[in-house]
Amino acid sequence: MADLRLGLLLNAVSPAVGGVLVRGEKGTAKSTMVRALAGLLPEIATVDGCRFACDPAAPDPQCPDGPHHAPAAGERPAHLVELPVGVSEDRVVGSLDLERALAEGVKAYEPGLLARAHRGVLYIDEVNLLQDHLVDLLLDAAAMGRSYVEREGVSVRHAARFLLVGTMNPEEGELRPQLLDRFGLTVEIAATRDAAERAEVVRRRLAYDADPAGFADRFAGQERALAERITAARALLPEVELTDGALRQITAVCAAFEVDGLRADIVMARTAVALAAWAGRREVLEEDVRKAAQLALPHRRRRNPFDAPGLDEEQLDRTLQEHAPEDEDPEDDGPGPDGDGPDGGGQGPDGGGPDGGAPAPGDAPEDSVASTDPGSEPAAAQPGEAVPPQGPGGGRESAPVAAGDPYRTRLFAVQGTGKGAQGRRSPAETDGGHTIRARRPQGRLAHLHLSATLRAAAPHQVARGRQERALVLHRDDFREQVRRGRESNLVLFVVDASGSMAARQRMTAVKGAVLSLLMDAYQRRDKIGMVTFRGTGAELALPPTSSVEVGAARLEQLPTGGRTPLAAGLLRAHEVLRVERMRDPNRRPLLVVVTDGRATGGRDAVAQSHRAAGLLAAQGIASVVLDCESGPVRLGLSRTLAGHLGATAVTLDELRAEGVASLVRDSRSSAPRKAA
Known part of the structure; x- marks a missing residue:
């Protein structure tokens, strides 16, 4: 768990690193580790009464609760906001009271989870299961640092800069590449195979269940020390120097692994600076660059869709040595001034080995997954070779x-129109896509069809005693959009x-x-x-x-x-x-x-x-x-x-073949077509 611990702490020191994606098997306490981060984050100064956590030193000029002139300030803990996988779009970006907006002409806006996460942590458990249209919203907010709500002529926008932390089990599917690239760092974790460590985990869990308050008191001192170290590292961060030699190593590593774009270079630079600050140093060293590469590049290197993230450690070492600063001798196998060899064999920035105490992703050999078939040949055998054991x-x-x-x-x-989860295969009625018709709301009104609503209300205005410009609307007048998209x-x-x-x-x-x-x-x-x-x-x-x-x-x-x-x-x-x-x-x-x-x-x-x-x-x-x-x-x-x-x-x-148009669409499926 050392890499996960280090990745979370680096983001606490420098939120500009861009968050952490935690990949690992089920039952490894991924969520527990992430939730524990909230108690270590320093408090933030906010404008009193502002629902959008505006900074008193630099209030957001577009804040819906603003403008803030000489605001009164207070402090509160940074929020850790959890985004459930099944959350609706209006809970993410906020919701407008459409009835009041149309009937009274006022903006009645209720902030969503993105507003609450501003200047805090947005945590998504099982992020790989998040629906595509919600992923699109997160991509927009992460790219621009703002959330936009545009509905029926009513526009609201507010700041939404947050530390994005996601956990996922790779067995349940991978992330879209666009969202994957938005995570600054990625770590791979697995449960320990050491019996003594597993026993200690069970022992602590049972102790917590028996006395939660007493268990927390046992570690309160260590947590205070850790929080103080985060505060000290934040204060030191502006003083850390990223030398030209370290920067050349960063860019050379990114080029060697053929990562797309320049985001990897920037994230690596920020991570290396944060590592130096966490170690209490004012200069970035090669060991910081190496560790930054292990955390920032595995999910960004070019790979086939079915390849697991990871780095070639030998290629990383070779690139670092080839671009070492001129005043260092990469061929010197002796200990450095701090007792570290050229391969980073000494203490890492988090008190463990140079890798933070855990093996890097991708260290396992490519052929480590063996066939479970008892009659299969060893790896040296030729594919397709007959083997003595008999089949079932x-x-x-x-x-x-x-x-x-x-x-x-x-x-x-598939023929017909479905209602499944959003995807990119068969026609379906979805939350995304283009509008094809209007209907009476089924449950809460989410996507107002404005013109259809006005047409439904228009014949009744005289009978309802309409006066001046106000449009008299009743609940039965509202119509919602039916959108046609594609499902998975x-x-x-x-x-x-x-x-x-x-x-x-x-x-x-x-x-x-x-x-x-x-x-x-x-x-x-x-x-x-x-x-x-x-x-x-x-x-x-x-x-x-x-x-x-x-x-x-x-x-x-x-x-x-x-x-x-x-x-x-x-x-x-x-x-x-x-x-x-x-x-x-x-x-x-x-x-x-x-x-x-x-x-x-x-x-x-x-x-x-x-x-x-x-x-x-x-x-x-x-x-x-x-x-x-x-x-x-x-x-x-x-x-x-x-x-x-x-x-x-x-x-x-x-x-x-180019001549085949759509194989299943032309198949004789007996499923009846549904009217659009």
């Missing part, structure tokens, strides 16, 4: 083969891993196609799941999740061999979709069956698979069959299966 159906297994290079696929969309879907892959698919070149192409579809799902913000079938049955290889990276990893590890229980795969998919429909009725599924159409395992195996396909078709599930049959003689089994599914059969070549 009594056939010979092949070790997993690598996927082919991913490519851009055509858009797959559940894309469930049903992958044939039987012996008929085991040819090395063929499986490489098939995996490349599925990997391409996974990348498409990542870009369109879908949930994905994966069912595989071979041998005697089918298994849920990946329960529905937002983490496309996990899906890509499971695909790489997929071995092949055994019989082809196609019916079992389809029935397992039907069960998975049934359960997911109960969990989230608004998220519509898209079934992608990857097979050559063969079915073995009994005399009526083909008939069973067709009956299973008919069961899915009866549920109105939009489907695509990815036809993997190859060779000069083709039996057309996949296309027969597609007919029973009510789906479109697409070959591997047609998946990226």
